[in-house]
Amino acid sequence: MADQFKSISEEINSFKVSNADDLESYRLRFIGRKNIIGDLFSQMRDVPNDQKKAFGQKVNELKNLAQSKFQELIESLNSDNVRDESHADLTLPSAKSSFGSIHPLTATRQRFIQIFERIGFNVSSGPEIEDDWHNFTALNFPENHPAREMQDTFFIEKDPDIALRTHTSSVQIRVLENEEPPIRTLSPGRVFRNEAISARAHCVFHQMEGLYVDKGVSFSDLKQTLYHFAKEMFSKKTQIRFRPSYFPFTEPSAEIDISCQICHGEGCNICKYTGWVEIGGAGMVDPNVLENCNIDSSIYSGFAFGMGIERITMLRYGVKDLRLFTENDVRFLKQFNSL
Ligand code: DAH
Numbered sequence: 001m002a003d004q005f006k007s008i009s010e011e012i013n014s015f016k017v018s019n020a021d022d023l024e025s026y027r028l029r030f031i032g033r034k035n036i037i038g039d040l041f042s043q044m045r046d047v048p049n050d051q052k053k054a055f056g057q058k059v060n061e062l063k064n065l066a067q068s069k070f071q072e073l074i075e076s077l078n079s080d081n082v083r084d085e086s087h088a089d090l091t092l093p094s095a096k097s098s099f100g101s102i103h104p105l106t107a108t109r110q111r112f113i114q115i116f117e118r119i120g121f122n123v124s125s126g127p128e129i130e131d132d133w134h135n136f137t138a139l140n141f142p143e144n145h146p147a148r149e150m151q152d153t154f155f156i157e158k159d160p161d162i163a164l165r166t167h168t169s170s171v172q173i174r175v176l177e178n179e180e181p182p183i184r185t186l187s188p189g190r191v192f193r194n195e196a197i198s199a200r201a202h203c204v205f206h207q208m209e210g211l212y213v214d215k216g217v218s219f220s221d222l223k224q225t226l227y228h229f230a231k232e233m234f235s236k237k238t239q240i241r242f243r244p245s246y247f248p249f250t251e252p253s254a255e256i257d258i259s260c261q262i263c264h265g266e267g268c269n270i271c272k273y274t275g276w277v278e279i280g281g282a283g284m285v286d287p288n289v290l291e292n293c294n295i296d297s298s299i300y301s302g303f304a305f306g307m308g309i310e311r312i313t314m315l316r317y318g319v320k321d322l323r324l325f326t327e328n329d330v331r332f333l334k335q336f337n338s339l
Helices: 002-015 020-030 036-042 049-081 104-117 146-150 169-178 219-233 287-292 309-317 323-324 330-336
Strands: 130-131 155-156 162-163 183-192 204-214 240-247 250-261 276-285 299-307
Touching: 002 036, 002 049, 002 287, 020 049, 020 183, 020 299, 020 323, 036 049, 049 276, 049 299, 104 183, 104 204, 104 219, 104 309, 146 183, 155 183, 169 204, 169 299, 204 309, 219 250, 219 276, 219 299, 250 299, 276 287, 276 309, 299 309, 309 323
Parallel strands: none
Antiparallel strands: 130 162, 155 162, 183 204, 204 299, 240 250, 250 276, 276 299
């Protein structure tokens, strides 16, 4: 009998498992319903009375041994599966994780705002779905005037007209209606036009609107402000020029060109060999616009400008096709990882 106890305890002590099947064999043999230790219990009735107690104790010891060994085996299996931290080589390079980056259009918008905040501009916004008043009428587009067709509009409703805004100039009206001069504000936002998508045009794009209204604001303020902007946004050497133009909401109006950032005036296909590239429109706020917003045009004057954020970003980074900005091709976006 003593031999039997000894051999079972030796068997338990030396039992090794290398997988779940081994563990299960252990369980069946020493713990399960018909286990070998249980068999010993059933031999109890054949044990002489004076030895029963000692026998029972021995069987219980074996049972406890089998249980604690079982826990040990479970733990040894688990720790083999989980990498042992104490053996990790901390000098190995870590697994590479990749991060997203700032989108180039966002980077340009942020830089734009930074430049203008330093000269006292704040940021304002308006809705992308606009009524006729804010997108056209208050901006001095006469009823049925061909100027309304300058910007092919996505209408949502007709009479009264509700449309996706065709430019951020609509935010000028919202600010002028709600604030007192002096006003210096920048309005970035998404705009929509019914245009065929190409390398240079899109039906959804972004603009940055600027507005400055105060006593005595003049065209030279406009020119100097945009000159400062061009040098900050591009480079110190950047030149700026104004070409006479027409917008219903400004008088006089101008188109703004900067010296080509690619060829620096030598001539290349980006500037179409002129040395100049257009970045937007500008002008002195038409007195009618101020009056439409209940601002006395005999006291106040102002300038405004509007630029395409895609356009500026293309010039800043030498991007030749604006469709790249919205295609979400990581090979393109990764090139801006350092922004
Ligand atoms: N709203 C014009 C456009 O979308 C751009 C523009 C031109 C805005 C002149 C202005 C401005 O504020 O003064 O083409």
